[in-house]
Amino acid sequence: MNRVFVPGDALAVSVGADEVAAALRALCPGVEIVRNGSRGMAWLEPLIEVETDGGRIGYGPVDLTDLPELLSSGMMAGVAHKLRVGRPEEVPFLARQTRITFARCGVIDPISFDAYRAAGGLVGLQRALAMLPGELIAELSDSGLRGRGGAGFPTGIKWRTVQQAPADQKYIVCNADEGDSGTFADRMVMEGDPFLLIEGMVIAGITVGATRGYVYLRSEYPHAISMMNRAVVVAENEGLLGPAVLGSGHSFSIEIRVGAGAYVCGEETSLLDSLEGKRGQVRAKPPLPAIEGLFGKPTVVNNVLSLAAVPDIFAKGAAAYKALGVGRSRGTMPVQLAGNIARGGLFEVPFGITLGELVMDVGGGTATGRPVRAVQVGGPLGAYFPPALFDTPFDYEAFAARDGLIGHGGVVVFDDTVDMARMARFAMEFCAVESCGKCTPCRIGSTRGVEVLDRIIAGDASQMPLLEDLCETMKFGSLCALGGFTPYPVMSAVRHFREDFVRPLSMAAE
Numbered sequence: 001m002n003r004v005f006v007p008g009d010a011l012a013v014s015v016g017a018d019e020v021a022a023a024l025r026a027l028c029p030g031v032e033i034v035r036n037g038s039r040g041m042a043w044l045e046p047l048i049e050v051e052t053d054g055g056r057i058g059y060g061p062v063d064l065t066d067l068p069e070l071l072s073s074g075m076m077a078g079v080a081h082k083l084r085v086g087r088p089e090e091v092p093f094l095a096r097q098t099r100i101t102f103a104r105c106g107v108i109d110p111i112s113f114d115a116y117r118a119a120g121g122l123v124g125l126q127r128a129l130a131m132l133p134g135e136l137i138a139e140l141s142d143s144g145l146r147g148r149g150g151a152g153f154p155t156g157i158k159w160r161t162v163q164q165a166p167a168d169q170k171y172i173v174c175n176a177d178e179g180d181s182g183t184f185a186d187r188m189v190m191e192g193d194p195f196l197l198i199e200g201m202v203i204a205g206i207t208v209g210a211t212r213g214y215v216y217l218r219s220e221y222p223h224a225i226s227m228m229n230r231a232v233v234v235a236e237n238e239g240l241l242g243p244a245v246l247g248s249g250h251s252f253s254i255e256i257r258v259g260a261g262a263y264v265c266g267e268e269t270s271l272l273d274s275l276e277g278k279r280g281q282v283r284a285k286p287p288l289p290a291i292e293g294l295f296g297k298p299t300v301v302n303n304v305l306s307l308a309a310v311p312d313i314f315a316k317g318a319a320a321y322k323a324l325g326v327g328r329s330r331g332t333m334p335v336q337l338a339g340n341i342a343r344g345g346l347f348e349v350p351f352g353i354t355l356g357e358l359v360m361d362v363g364g365g366t367a368t369g370r371p372v373r374a375v376q377v378g379g380p381l382g383a384y385f386p387p388a389l390f391d392t393p394f395d396y397e398a399f400a401a402r403d404g405l406i407g408h409g410g411v412v413v414f415d416d417t418v419d420m421a422r423m424a425r426f427a428m429e430f431c432a433v434e435s436c437g438k439c440t441p442c443r444i445g446s447t448r449g450v451e452v453l454d455r456i457i458a459g460d461a462s463q464m465p466l467l468e469d470l471c472e473t474m475k476f477g478s479l480c481a482l483g484g485f486t487p488y489p490v491m492s493a494v495r496h497f498r499e500d501f502v503r504p505l506s507m508a509a510e
C-alpha cells in the first residue's frame with residue numbers, strides 16, 4: 001500500500017490537517033500516513049501527497065468534506081481531480097525556488113533519523129569532524145554566510161571571536177524567538193527538519209569549542225517546542241548528541257528553553273538574560289556575547305536559519321554556497337510572503353531577486369485583488385516600500401541604500417485600503433508596549449510618538465516636524481534596535497505616503 005503524506009506542522013494543523021489525517025486513517029486503515037512538515041505553499045494547505053509509481057502527487061487544499069469523494073475518484077492512484085496540483089516540486093511556486101535550507105522540509109518524516117540521513121543529512125558534520133579548527137572557520141567565512149536573524153552580521157567573524165576567546169566553558173545559543181511580524185521560517189525548519197538545526201548547532205560547537213547548546217524557543221510555538229524536544233531525544237539515542245558526537249572525541253548537548261513572549265527577548269543580550277532566569281532586558285555592549293555571553297562565557301548567538309544553513313555549507317563546500325547571491329549577500333534567503341497576498345508562504349531564493357518579483361510574480365499580488373499599496377519588509381522595525389521601489393533587489397546593501405532592511409526576510413503586503421498614518425502609529429505603539437525600558441529615547445520617545453501621531457491623525461499636520469525630530473532622537477539615542485529602528489517604519493510611511501499624514505481635518509475625522 002502506498003504512503004500518504006499529511007503535514008503535521010502548525011501551518012497545516014491550523015487549517016485542519018489533523019482532522020484530515022484522522023479521517024484518512026479511519027477511511028483507509030491500511031495506509032501509512034506520514035506527518036511531514038509543510039512545503040511552504042500556505043494557500044494549498046492541507047496539502048495531501050500520495051506516493052505513486054510516478055512520484056508524489058499532491059492534492060490541496062483538502063477539506064474534510066472533500067475526502068470521501070477524493071478517495072472514490074482514485075486519489076490513491078494519483079488520478080485527475082479539481083484539487084490535484086500534480087507533483088508538488090513542479091508547482092511553479094516551488095519549481096522557481098533554490099531550496100538549500102528547506103531542501104528536506106515537507107519531503108521527509110521530520111522525526112525519522114533514517115530519513116534525515118538518507119536525504120543527505122549528517123554529510124556536513126562528518127566532513128567537519130575531519131577538519132582542523134582553522135579550516136572550519138575558513139570554510140564558514142569563505143561561504144559569505146551572514147546572520148539571518150536581522151543584522152546580517154558575518155557568521156564567520158562571530159564564530160572566530162568565540163573560537164579564539166579563552167574559556168573553560170563556551171555556549172551555542174540558537175535564537176528561535178522569531179518575533180518579527182509575518183515570519184515563520186524558523187518554525188518551519190524546527191517542525192519540518194529539526195535534525196538540520198541540531199546538526200548546525202553541533203558543527204558550531206565543534207568549531208568554537210563549545211559543549212553545550214540552548215535553543216531559546218518562543219512559547220507561542222507549541223508544535224515546534226514538542227518537535228524539537230522529540231528530535232533532541234532521538235539525536236541523543238542516535239549519538240548525534242552526547243559525550244561522543246558520531247563516535248568522535250567531541251561532546252555536545254542541547255537543551256530546549258521556552259521564551260516567555262516578549263519581543264525584546266529576541267534581542268541577543270536580552271535573550272541571554274532571560275536564559276539566565278532574569279527579566280529580559282538589553283545589556284549594554286561591549287562586552288559582546290562572543291566574549292562574555294551566557295553566564296559570562298563566550299557564546300555564539302545565531303538565528304535558526306543561520307545555523308540551519310551551516311550543514312549544507314560543510315557538505316558541499318563554501319564555494320557552492322558563495323556562488324549564489326549578489327554583492328555581499330551570498331547564498332539563499334528563505335523569504336516569507338505574508339499579509340494580504342494571494343500566494344503566501346515560504347520562498348527560498350538566492351539573494352538578488354527584486355521585491356516586485358517576489359510580491360507580484362511569486363506571490364500573485366494581493367489576496368483581495370486590489371492594488372498593492374505598501375509592503376513592509378523586515379518585521380515591525382522594517383521600512384514600508386511603495387510599488388515605485390519594487391525594483392529593489394533582495395540584498396542587505398540594496399535595502400539599506402533605500403533606508404530599509406531585510407531583517408529576517410518577512411514580507412508583509414498591504415492593499416490600497418491601508419492607512420499609513422495608522423501603520424506609523426502602530427509601529428510607535430508596538431515599540432512602547434515592547435520596550436524593555438532601559439533607555440529613555442525608546443521608553444519615553446515611543447509613548448510621545450503615539451501621542452504625536454494621534455494628533456496628526458486627528459488632522460494637526462503642524463506636528464510633523466516634531467515627529468521627524470522625535471524619530472531622529474530615537475534613531476541615534478537608543479541602546480538597541482527596538483528603539484533605534486522604530487523610526488524606519490514611521491519615517492518610510494511619512495516619506496512614501498505623506499498624503500496620509502497631511503489630510504484636511506474633514507477627512508481626518510472619517
Ligand SMILES: Cc1cc2nc3c(=O)[nH]c(=O)nc-3n(C[C@H](O)[C@H](O)[C@H](O)COP(=O)(O)O)c2cc1C
Nearest residue numbers: 147148149175177178179266267268302303306481
Ligand atoms: C528587538 C529585537 C528583536 C530581535 N528578535 C530576534 C529574533 O526573534 N530572532 C533572531 O534570530 N534575532 C532577533 N534579533 C537579532 C538578535 O539580536 C541577533 O542579532 C541575532 O540573534 C544574531 O544571530 P544571527 O547573526 O544569526 O542573525 C532581534 C534584535 C532586536 C533588536
Ligand code: SF4
Nearest residue numbers: 436438439442480483
Ligand atoms: S531601545 Fe528600547 S528595548 Fe532597546 S534597550 Fe532601549 S528601552 Fe530597551
